[in-house]
Amino acid sequence: xxILLIGSGGREHALAWKLAQSPLCHTLFCAxxxxxxxxxxxxxxLDVNDFxxxxxxxxxxxxxxxxxxxxxxxxxxxxxxxxxxxxxVFGPRKRAAMLEGSKSFTKDxxxxxxxxxxxxxxxxxxxxxxxxxxxxxxxxxxxxxxxxAGKGVIVADDAATAKAAIRDIFGGAFGAAGAKxxxxxxxxxxxxxxxxxxxxxxxxxxxxxxxxxxxxxxDEGPNTGGMGAYSPAPVLTPKAEQQVMExxxxxxxxxxxxxxxxxxxxxxAGLMMTDEGPKLVEYNVRFGDPECQPxxxxxxxxxxELVQATVERDLAGGAxxxxxxxxxxxxxxxxxxxxxxxxxxxxxxxxxAEQDPLVKVFHAGTARNAAGELIAVGGRVLNVTALGDTIxxxxxxxxxxxxxxxxxxxxxRKDIGWRAIARERGT
Numbered sequence: 325x326x327i328l329l330i331g332s333g334g335r336e337h338a339l340a341w342k343l344a345q346s347p348l349c350h351t352l353f354c355a356x357x358x359x360x361x362x363x364x365x366x367x368x369x370l371d372v373n374d375f376x377x378x379x380x381x382x383x384x385x386x387x388x389x390x391x392x393x394x395x396x397x398x399x400x401x402x403x404x405x406x407x408x409x410x411x412x413v414f415g416p417r418k419r420a421a422m423l424e425g426s427k428s429f430t431k432d433x434x435x436x437x438x439x440x441x442x443x444x445x446x447x448x449x450x451x452x453x454x455x456x457x458x459x460x461x462x463x464x465x466x467x468x469x470x471x472x473a474g475k476g477v478i479v480a481d482d483a484a485t486a487k488a489a490i491r492d493i494f495g496g497a498f499g500a501a502g503a504k505x506x507x508x509x510x511x512x513x514x515x516x517x518x519x520x521x522x523x524x525x526x527x528x529x530x531x532x533x534x535x536x537x538x539x540x541x542x543d544e545g546p547n548t549g550g551m552g553a554y555s556p557a558p559v560l561t562p563k564a565e566q567q568v569m570e571x572x573x574x575x576x577x578x579x580x581x582x583x584x585x586x587x588x589x590x591x592x593a594g595l596m597m598t599d600e601g602p603k604l605v606e607y608n609v610r611f612g613d614p615e616c617q618p619x620x621x622x623x624x625x626x627x628x629e630l631v632q633a634t635v636e637r638d639l640a641g642g643a644x645x646x647x648x649x650x651x652x653x654x655x656x657x658x659x660x661x662x663x664x665x666x667x668x669x670x671x672x673x674x675x676x677a678e679q680d681p682l683v684k685v686f687h688a689g690t691a692r693n694a695a696g697e698l699i700a701v702g703g704r705v706l707n708v709t710a711l712g713d714t715i716x717x718x719x720x721x722x723x724x725x726x727x728x729x730x731x732x733x734x735x736x737r738k739d740i741g742w743r744a745i746a747r748e749r750g751t
Contacts, residue, residue: 331393335613360687375405470501524586532560552740618651
């Protein structure tokens, strides 16, 4: 069948790489794609925010399945619009995508169905939010309710920081995403991610991962979209994964069905592993980026088959097969990220990095200039991903590949996986 993939990041390159391996995939299109995705798919210039144009492209090119990578089109209703034209979509409908599109929506479900999460309160005005802050004090977490490109969460260790965050959000710092503010307790523990497929009723657990959000070594510096990740996550023991499924994901899926908006797609639970067990931090309605990259490196099952089963409500009794090896990805970013950065710097050496058969470099913010040279056009630019029998071995292989890439204008963390490696060593 012909498949259209929506997106342009490292997550989408990993998905394209895996989708293209399936014998079920005849032609893979990607809109808009990047320089790496062009090696796996036919990249097309298509306004993905114009759902009617996407539908026309699908009909004109006999596309039978659309796989949506990022969250914004799903929250905006892409799956609904394409379904009306009879086009199968991997990704939740608009109402179900509220699990990521509105933090207060998710928090209310947690409260109603007893899903473990941080204590919280939601506000639609600054005065009431500040009154709650005065009553409860800090540390506290301040969140813009809607989508804010990963930037709408402020962990405030003191009241002054929290007060400023509340005023910034209600003052328009995140646009419409800040129409409401969620204030919640700061949970203590180790963060992890767990992924499952859902066909509206049935669930298929996938795997766990952990990422590094801070820009610099030692988890210092500003938050980013993610500077590296690895899978599996040692903190997610089989017992912990069972708890996540039984206490968090399964009741959420039941709740969505009862609310009349059954969830279909991949459900990504951001977790805090506390002394009381796993608690939900937030849901995402798509694969993580960069967590998707190590997940796709480890996945042995046919991704198209899994996606089809999800779309066709046929996950019951299904299974997914995984490489027992660990995978780790190192993000190479443009100097200045997550702040201002220059575009257009030249990159070379990716072929040398990929001479190791257990290494794959997934592109994010890349393009080709008029001379056909690879250039950086984004903040996060490359995802150097490797397999290994242990996370420590995957780390060594990934960093050996990073050293073969010539990009003076780039930077990367040198300690991706440190927490898992310490756990492997028993330290």
